[in-house]
Amino acid sequence: MPIPISAIAFYAIATIIVASALIVAFSKNIVYSAFALLGTLIGAAALYIFLQSDFLAATQVIVYIGGIAVLFLFAVMLTHNIEKSVGSNPHMGLRTVVPFAFLVLGFLIYAAVDHNWNIQAVRNSDPTVHKIGNAFLNEYLLPFEFASVILLVVLVGAALVARREIGARISQREES
């Protein structure tokens, strides 16, 4: 029996996701961890395409990979001396946490396999953009507006928190 192409695609994507997530979790170098997050995010976008959610795959690439991952890379570069980045990502308590995490993993997999999900026979394969647009402007209008208010607050708040005290910097420089 030949292996179907969808199974090959799924297992390839899953391998990429798990491998890069392992690097994120266990690498000793924060730069490697931040770059490995890119692999996980790209794998997730591929899974969205696999699940026929076109709009979400595009959103994942634009917002997550183009925005959040680049933001993380900038934060890593700004807070670390790049030549001394070996050992920049230390662990603590790994021996107690990993068995507990395996326990949680076993429980989750048991719950996922054991439960009889109400699987539908016909998959939703329509393009989703039209329906998402309709939903955002009808029944999800209030959460949508709340999300835009939150984004505005975040924009102002992040700029306020991250702002450097420019006046203090200049006077420091003149003294030294």
Next chain:
Amino acid sequence: MFEIGLTHFLVLTSILFCLGFITVVTRKNAIGILLGVELILNAATINFIAFSHYVESPTAEGFIGGHIFAIFIITMAAAEAAVSLAIVMGVYNYYKTIEVDKVAVMRD
């Protein structure tokens, strides 16, 4: 085994969640902890989409709810990343380190 169903996705996202959990709990570097948070959020988003694709919805148009929720998760993840990285930059400017066990004092 070769017929990809909902269970495959649930197992994959369980692994992803546990790796994120390990990262959040064991990292000392604040940015490392935030990377773990992103892993957990991605696991949740993939789960939402998988459920909306495979599980029967009560209404004919109902399956779009999972997509809407996933989009809100992505929005909130962007907001969370921006604010928390701004705080990390502020902490770094003040303490010259972002290892969370060395940043234990919250006032001058």
